[in-house]
Amino acid sequence: MVLEYVLKQNGLEIxxxxxxxxxxSFESTAGAFxxxxxxxxxxxxxxxxALENSQKGYVVAxxxxxxxxxxxxxxxxxxxxxxxxxxxxxxxxxxxxKAQIWMSEHTASEIAEAILPYFTDSxxxxxxxxxxxYNSQDTWKTDPVFDKDGFDLIQDIMENGxxxxxxxxxxxxxxxxxxxxxxxxxx
Numbered sequence: 001m002v003l004e005y006v007l008k009q010n011g012l013e014i015x016x017x018x019x020x021x022x023x024x025s026f027e028s029t030a031g032a033f034x035x036x037x038x039x040x041x042x043x044x045x046x047x048x049x050a051l052e053n054s055q056k057g058y059v060v061a062x063x064x065x066x067x068x069x070x071x072x073x074x075x076x077x078x079x080x081x082x083x084x085x086x087x088x089x090x091x092x093x094x095x096x097x098k099a100q101i102w103m104s105e106h107t108a109s110e111i112a113e114a115i116l117p118y119f120t121d122s123x124x125x126x127x128x129x130x131x132x133x134y135n136s137q138d139t140w141k142t143d144p145v146f147d148k149d150g151f152d153l154i155q156d157i158m159e160n161g162x163x164x165x166x167x168x169x170x171x172x173x174x175x176x177x178x179x180x181x182x183x184x185x186x187x
Contacts (some may be wrong), residue, residue: 029042069149094182097186
């Protein structure tokens with residue numbers, strides 16, 4: 001949906017100016033692209049860099065940069081769980097914020113070294129390159145507070161993609177109390 005949104009924002013009409021192949025499983029898109037199916041592919045990291053490293057493709061744009069800040073990663077819990085376990089929610093949110101602080105205080109290579117065990121198909125140089133790219137694109141937030149602009153943008157994208165029938169008010173779906181408390185109490 002983000003790809004379609006960016007294309008439309010740049011005046012391209014799907015079906016007229018280009019065709020989107022959407023019957024390939026996400027796990028198979030890089031392989032299909034490497035086998036000459038399509039002229040472009042949308043990939044997450046580290047797959048995009050793996051295509052570059054194998055010289056089968058090159059990163060030409062960032063959907064995140066082109067679309068504006070899209071909240072790809074959010075953490076959700078039911079209202080009842082939040083109400084019954086506020087201390088767990090706060091501790092989890094504090095941990096997320098501490099990780100954001102840690103990342104902002106460390107170099108790309110230090111971050112790459114810390115996460116390498118979780119990316120067994122990658123290497124330190126590739127991860128460092130990815131992290132440098134993400135940093136230059138301002139991909140990561142520096143605090144856990146989910147803002148209304150990001151919420152509105154994701155709803156715009158979902159509407160544009162025909163996947164949202166009715167907009168949801170920010171206040172009904174999002175609580176920022178725990179995130180704000182983390183920011184206010186952790187220095």
